[in-house]
Amino acid sequence: MSPGLVLSLLLAAASQTAQVVGVHDGDTITVRMDGHTEKIRLVGIDSPELQDERAAYRDAGYAARNYARMRLGGETVTLEADPRQPDRDRYGRLLRYVILDDGTNVNEEFVRKGYAHVFDKFQFSLKSRFKASEAEAKREKLGVWSLPPGPWRDTPTVH
Secondary structure (H helix, E strand, O other): OOHHHHHHHHHHHOEEEEEEEEEEEOOEEEEEEOOEEEEEEEOOEEOOOOOOOOHHHHHHHHHHHHHHHHHHOOOEEEEEOOOOOOOEOOOOOEEEEEEOOOOOEHHHHHHHOOOOEEOOOOOOOOHHHHHHHHHHHHHHOOHHHHOOOOOOOOOOOOO
16 A cells, blocks of 8 residues: 555544634634534644734734635534644644635645745645645745744744
């Protein structure tokens, strides 16, 4: 059996259907499934923080959240676990790929459109594919790639 087929089978076995009931930012949503709500952290991506003190980064964070709301609000999605990631992050959020009915991997779409970058800190199965999408967004200077250089995970503190 090919590695791609094995990965597809693993992902299919770990998938769930859910309705998006809230969008917190460009990489965190809330869904309703099996009669309860769960916070979902989108695997493999990181979007700018809404509370960043740098206006350009904060604006990019709001743009990512607004796009996520437009794309996902009220949608029924498929959530897929990644075999290289734990089930939950340190904040208790489920770590999942979010897949639309047409097969679009929203996590990758957000990277390709510049609303997020690849979260290099962690290993995940689709990382090389996401990195190719990120390279495309960088070439086109989309979203976060139009911002001045600087880490967007580190929110400056005022002394």
